[in-house]
Amino acid sequence: MTSTNPFAGPRPTLDLGIPDFVLEAREHVPCRADPDAYFKDGLRPREARLLCQGCEHVDPCAAFALERPELSGVWGGTTTEERRAVRRRSRTELAA
Template identity: 60%
Template sequence: MRCRANPDAYFAEGVKPAGARALCSGCGYLRACREFALARPGLVGVWGGTTWGERGRMRRAAVVERGPPAGGVKAGVSLVRVGFGDRESR
């Protein structure tokens, strides 16, 4: 995991989406990391190849498409497939 070797790159202010994807490309933990971050809206920085803003859009898109889950957006909903694809396969 490159994020452990250089954490400052992942939590710098203003990381662009393309930079986030580049930082995480090829990581075997990409999907798990993204799911972890999607379930925790307060996390900042790059997680699972996404920026904080991208994750917010993914959460909102999931709510619009499926409706809010019974326990709120954090209630175990997998948001990876909602319009943003699985970047592991690219």
């Protein structure tokens, strides 16, 4: 008797909000090496910048996160709170 594994075959891809340029990068991307470090509570802006230091995707990553307010953690060397402040300033400037 043969049993079939219901979990065999291709696994579905989860949409975790990780940008393609990070997933497909061939060079070292710091956040792929230690993703947990980017989602610690209470990280200060300086610590966030240090985590992303040297990554060539810092600017597109920060832009990616600014467009997605649901993202938390460090993205493009910015903290969740820093990105909130940028969005608030942008709304205030548009309203003026």
